[in-house]
Amino acid sequence: DAKTTQPNSMESNEEEPVHLPCNHSTISGTDYIHWYRQLPSQGPEYVIHGLTSNVNNRMASLAIAEDRKSSTLILHRATLRDAAVYYCILRPSNSGNTPLVFGKGTRLSVIA
């Protein structure tokens, strides 16, 4: 599976936008870009996913570079509740039953 690279940690002030980067230079044309997050003492939860176009949902926005070699998860207004580890994961369209592979992710701290 194609690999992703994320910064180990990032910090943000509360109510400011946060841009979480992910590099995936070996992405293939059929790989979907997924983002999950893991709040403290909880299981991972889905945030957003996309293929080529930018995506928005109630939790976040996903900006995908034109060459698809990088993407950015955007939290428009960080809250204390957004403090979590964020994982960027590639999932091929032919994944079948293959489980998600979680790397180390980016630990986001939000300062009040």
Next chain:
Amino acid sequence: NAGVTQTPKFRILKIGQSMTLQCTQDMNHNYMYWYRQDPGMGLKLIYYSVGAGITDKGEVPNGYNVSRSTTEDFPLRLELAAPSQTSVYFCASFPTGGWGQETQYFGPGTRLLVL
């Protein structure tokens, strides 16, 4: 729709004891998985199942067993607990046929301490 539920939430075991971690999902997902997460580390796959009656080993299966008699339930059995099995255990499920767009759903986890 409760999603993925796990019991118990927390358990302390003595070395050599056995226990079963329960996992149930009500989304009719065929694919189910057990992960463990050690403190400050990522998730490691223990076992998975693609449907009732079918299970397979993941990355770290030693010391564990699973069964899948129904679509809903996927219990994880620990035999002869060891301190190295102190961890947080997550159960997860996937729907089929999403062609790369599937969302994986996780349970809240079971914290296990082996002393």
